[in-house]
Amino acid sequence: MAAFSRIAAAGGPATLEIEVDGGRLAVPAGASVAAALLLHGRQALHRAAVSGLPRGPYCMMGACFDCLVEIDGRPGQQACLAEVRPGMRIRTSAGGR
Secondary structure (H helix, E strand, C coil), X not given: CCCCCCCCCCXXXXXXXXXXXXXXXXXXXXXXXXXXXXXXXXXXXXXCCCCCCEECCCCCCCCCCCCEEEECCEEEEECCCCECCCCCEEECCCCCC
């Protein structure tokens, strides 16, 4: 099976640095927050309100709300719809992986 590869954006940096739960990650420029976190093995981003089970990116198009994170102090942001920016601060509530 062929692997997917990322095409770097013309004229921009290939990677940038974001902060996730207090740690620094180098992520592809132009990626969604969800894709960047998945790339680093972060599958669970928050916990379901009723069951407490870990939830993570599912639809990757904003329909399911399973990828909610806090971005730059704003809770309840859909990680699949937000593009990474240099210095972005992301907080998950799933307790890591």
